[in-house]
Amino acid sequence: MGDPNTITIIEGSDIGTEFWATELGPFIRSLTVRALFILAFRVICFLPWCIAVGGALILSPENLEFVTFQFGYLPSVSGIRRYSHWAHYGYQHIVAFLAAVSAITWMFPTIGVMAIGALLAQFCIAWHSFLFDHNIPLGEDDRQTVYILMTTAWFNDSSIAIKKVGDAYYPAPNNPKLEMAGDEDLGVADDEGTS
Secondary structure, eight states, rough: OOOOOOOOOOOOOTTTTTHIIIIHHHHHHHHOHHHHHHHHHHHHHHHHHHHHHHHHHHHHHHHHHHHHSSSSSSSOOOOHHHHOOOHHHHHHHHHHHHHHHHHHHHHHHHHHHHHHHHHHHHHHHHHHTOOOOSOTTTTTTTHHHHHIIIIIIIIOOOOOOOEEEEEEEOOOSOOOTTTTTTOOOEETTTTOOOO
């Protein structure tokens, strides 16, 4: 045993050299001033992008494809993968948006109250004509996906039943007593007669 105050240097060993040469070497050599600028710009814009996605979820679900997937942070997905993405990450985007609106309202009360009024108006415009449709597959209509997640996973901490028909996934009826005829909901309960 040596003196505990001295540092032992292992000579002759290439610990880590191989990692740096094979894994990080090509990455470091590929960095240019332009690539560093783009990387820094993407890091700086990440939080505003999260806030914008949260705003689009609530205020303009028809523009989610552009706001979320066209800026290079995420690849575009569809179907059940899109539904799954929003189920996992949508709530955090909404919280970021509401936190930003709250911070602006707290720092600038007059501007914040006017902004909240404008946001409520946009919310009404975006959602006034919405009707839930069980025949649309999950993840195919962003407004329906947001509605399902707002009424179940995000704010009620519950889940929905999902049925697979072919390659598509559909929300199953909440009432297990409803009879199903193929893919069509008859709306007739087992213990009730028809009228």
